[in-house]
Amino acid sequence: MKKFSDRLNRMSFSQTFVMSNKVRQMKSEGIDVISLTLGEPDFDVPQNIKEAAFEAINNNFSHYSPVPGFLDLREAVCEKLKRDNNLEYSAAQICVSNGAKQAILNVLSSIINDGDEVILPAPYWVSYDEMVKMMGGKSVFVKTSIDTEFKITAEQLEQAITPKTKALLYSSPCNPSGSYYTYEELEGIANVIAKYPHITIISDEIYEFINYEGKHTSIAEFPQVYEQTAVINGMSKAFAMTGWRIGYSACPTWLAEACEKIQGQMTSGANSMAQKASITALRTDPGEYRFMIEEFKKRRDLVYSLIKNIPGFNVNYPKAAFYFFPDISYYIGKTLNGNFINDADDFAMFLLENAHVGTVGGVSFGNPKCIRFSYAASEKDLKEAMKRIHEFLENVALS
Numbered sequence: 371m372k373k374f375s376d377r378l379n380r381m382s383f384s385q386t387f388v389m390s391n392k393v394r395q396m397k398s399e400g401i402d403v404i405s406l407t408l409g410e411p412d413f414d415v416p417q418n419i420k421e422a423a424f425e426a427i428n429n430n431f432s433h434y435s436p437v438p439g440f441l442d443l444r445e446a447v448c449e450k451l452k453r454d455n456n457l458e459y460s461a462a463q464i465c466v467s468n469g470a471k472q473a474i475l476n477v478l479s480s481i482i483n484d485g486d487e488v489i490l491p492a493p494y495w496v497s498y499d500e501m502v503k504m505m506g507g508k509s510v511f512v513k514t515s516i517d518t519e520f521k522i523t524a525e526q527l528e529q530a531i532t533p534k535t536k537a538l539l540y541s542s543p544c545n546p547s548g549s550y551y552t553y554e555e556l557e558g559i560a561n562v563i564a565k566y567p568h569i570t571i572i573s574d575e576i577y578e579f580i581n582y583e584g585k586h587t588s589i590a591e592f593p594q595v596y597e598q599t600a601v602i603n604g605m606s607k608a609f610a611m612t613g614w615r616i617g618y619s620a621c622p623t624w625l626a627e628a629c630e631k632i633q634g635q636m637t638s639g640a641n642s643m644a645q646k647a648s649i650t651a652l653r654t655d656p657g658e659y660r661f662m663i664e665e666f667k668k669r670r671d672l673v674y675s676l677i678k679n680i681p682g683f684n685v686n687y688p689k690a691a692f693y694f695f696p697d698i699s700y701y702i703g704k705t706l707n708g709n710f711i712n713d714a715d716d717f718a719m720f721l722l723e724n725a726h727v728g729t730v731g732g733v734s735f736g737n738p739k740c741i742r743f744s745y746a747a748s749e750k751d752l753k754e755a756m757k758r759i760h761e762f763l764e765n766v767a768l769s
């Protein structure tokens with residue numbers, strides 16, 4: 371007899387994993403599928419970071435680390451926040467965790483009570499809503515569209531605030547939209563939140579470096595909300611270290627202590643060798659790793675030149691991260707080769723089964739009209755994927 375908790379029953383599997391599992395299954399059946407489902411850099415970890423990990427192993431960094439991370443790593447995080455974001459933090463305000471994902475969960479677990487509301491600008495990263503539900507909270511979605519590059523305004527934000535609002539959670543640069551909030555836009559948001567001291571901003575900046583305009587702003591830079599902000603970041607996207615599982619939060623001290631308390635009872639300190647290697651990653655001049663960004667930029671332009679001509683796609687020019695999020699409403703409510711398309715998830719499944727290209731429908735990102743393409747893939751695969759979709763949709767029977 372299965373005896374699941376209410377907490378588990380509230381949650382769903384990630385649609386990203388549903389689609390990537392389906393891709394794996396089709397490949398095992400010998401079908402030639404191109405997968406653009408997963409959000410991880412396809413580069414190897416830079417050599418100097420690997421060397422630092424070997425050194426840590428040889429120097430026997432094989433024991434438990436302090437729960438919030440080694441002091442020298444937390445100091446390196448503070449230096450990075452000063453160097454790149456002009457933010458002042460002390461090591462006591464940093465909690466290093468098993469990826470940015472755990473850093474977000476630590477913060478949510480520290481502040482959310484049953485029924486508390488968390489504002490999520492939609493589209494949002496798939497895990498946010500599930501994490502809020504896990505904590506017993508309620509997500510309040512603020513809708514956007516492609517016409518505003520999927521960004522909310524300060525006015526929209528203010529309208530969503532209620533006495534139960536505990537947090538605002540967003541990513542900038544954004545997964546899945548590839549947009550980022552400018553200095554002025556964040557200032558407007560900061561001015562609203564500053565009026566509500568009980569609200570915490572959870573600012574997920576994991577894609578900070580993957581910004582083709584290089585104008586990243588952290589909302590914590592605005593003094594009026596510094597004390598209300600948890601900055602989230604990590605190694606996964608900037609240094610292609612997804613499997614090394616190192617992320618961190620930078621918070622006001624009371625919240626940093628809470629994160630340490632939660633993490634101390636959940637997982638303890640993150641992997642000690644990966645922590646040591648992360649010091650090297652953070653202390654290296656970001657210019658050394660710029661080649662990855664340049665490569666993503668080339669691919670962004672390549673995909674844009676092709677995707678904008680696909681029939682029925684309405685697409686914007688993303689400025690950051692490595693995703694396209696075209697609006698495919700043209701196909702919703704229509705029948706394609708005899709298949710009725712209810713929403714973007716149906717459309718993504720239809721493309722996978724017929725054009726053999728894996729994407730992710732936008733329903734679990736909070737937008738049922740768009741599908742997400744990751745362009746963290748080779749140029750050859752990207753060209754072939756766009757060709758397959760274009761040719762397929764050009765010839766599909768549509769009614």
Ligand SMILES: Cc1ncc(COP(=O)(O)O)c(C=O)c1O
Nearest residue numbers: 469470471495541545604606617
């Ligand atoms: C917006 C966003 N935040 C956080 C994460 C998770 O990062 P990490 O690998 O550090 O847990 C991802 C991964 O896809 C992401 O897209």
